[in-house]
Amino acid sequence: IPNTLENRPFTVVVEGNMGCGKTTFLERFKGKSNICVLSEPVENWRNVNGHNLLHLMYENPETWSFTFQSYVQLTMLQNHLLPTTCAVKIMERSIYSARYCFVEKLTRDGVLPLPSAAVMDSWFKWILQQNFVQVDLLIYLRSSPEVAYERILKRKRPEENMVSLDYVKYLHEIHENWLYFKTLFTCPAPILVLNADQSTLDVHAEYEKWKPDFFRKTLNN
């Protein structure tokens, strides 16, 4: 069956650095009857048969990155494929940022050994070839690393207590090259860039301003 909008929801993916405000941005859509909101499955990652893979990954990335990122890829695919009767599905991150941002960074850092990166990439490429995953709009919450880092410090996620500003800056560059300069990897859908350094209200005001164009443009294709 072709993966057309007739038999699947209009899928929006919200991407951005750690601390850019994705979770807060998605709060606005929760409770709307016709929108299925899928937050990043961090709680899943914290308890896989009793194992906190997120903690293990931060504590010893050389040993646990492959395990963690393999599970992230599975949970992202599950979100992409989750059936819904809603007209719109909005997801926090995607199988794309898993591969293009996080796995890419770990591979470049030499933290993820090349044989492991090759296996991750084989899974990723096969999944895309199955045409399981369709994204219709990508919202890039574009933040400066300094603002993002301040928010990470404030929210105090236990596993992130060792995250450095350098790590956040590096992830920022990868997001910029992918979603703003578009020099890194292909973009799976049209991109709406929002200035995420603003207050939550202003980010939503900017989204509301651009929404009609983007939904009309993408729905009419």
Ligand SMILES: Cc1cc2cn([C@H]3C[C@H](O)[C@@H](CO)O3)c(=O)nc2[nH]1
């Ligand atoms: C898709 C994807 C999300 C994601 C998050 N993370 C980390 C960054 C944050 O500390 C936490 C929640 O986003 O998980 C990661 O290492 N690899 C990831 N891949």
